Amino acid sequence: MTTNHGTTPLLEVRNISKYFGSVIALQGVSVAVNAGEVMCLLGDNGAGKSTLIKILSGVHSPSEGEYLVSGEPVHFASPRDALDRGIATVYQDLAMIPLMSIARNFFLGSEPTSGWGPFKRFDIGYANRVAKEELMKMGIDVRDPSQPVGTLSGGERQSVAIARAVYFGAKVLILDEPTAALGVKQAGTVLRYVAQARARNLGVIFITHNPHHAYAVGDRFTILKRGRTLGAFTRSEISREEVVRLMSGADELDALSHELEFLSERDAQDAQFSSTLSQTELEMAAKLD
């Protein structure tokens, strides 16, 4: 299957559904991401974003639908299977150990060793050198890769996780709300690395509910709502204002403000009514309380 660009997507799902008992978390969702492209997945809480990325990253199997990697159907039994196919997911609560060094965290689970048998050691010199170099390639200058990861800011820690995924051969990078807990400047740092990953020809799936962060780096936008695709747009098809409007739930806000207006009118009527009560009536009511 090819897209209109004539390229096979790195990753694609077609008509994916996911049921948890009677809960329909996803229904008939299709998304694709190409190399060198940032696909933003937008949607309110409960829209199904996390469920979708858990399917993409091998945590859940879909109840229905197809999953293709570089055009080939896949059935992942675990996140390891997805990782082996180059699909790396950076979760919001990063799997990092704050007291361990940047270099140690960079190689967590894939430690380089020197020597053999009982003389086998974690090669710290090599780890420090590679971690520093790789972070430098992403534009992150850590003077000392042996300093604890806990001394880095939230944005820098996200960046280490991204650089690590890139180094270990990720083709697709899935980022679940990496900017959600960050301030403006820190979020900017992470957005820069998202753009860096794209420049290195990765496909990036960027989950956020901040439309400004999405529009800053997104090439394509998929909007989920209550488990369904509300729309899929390329950058040329949608303006920043439209992304903001779709994301803000502007229609629902209109309905809400209508309801609030109605309530405040009723409050005003109630207030008028109580002002007509006599003083003695109010005193009696107070005693009853």
Ligand SMILES: Nc1ncnc2c1ncn2[C@@H]1O[C@H](COP(=O)(O)OP(=O)(O)O)[C@@H](O)[C@H]1O
């Ligand atoms: N393991 C689960 N068991 C039952 N329901 C779930 C499970 N995971 C998610 N859901 C439900 O699926 C829907 C989508 O959730 P989720 O994918 O977490 O949304 P989002 O990440 O967009 O906030 C929600 O109604 C949620 O309660």
Ligand SMILES: [Mg+2]
């Ligand atoms: Mg979520």
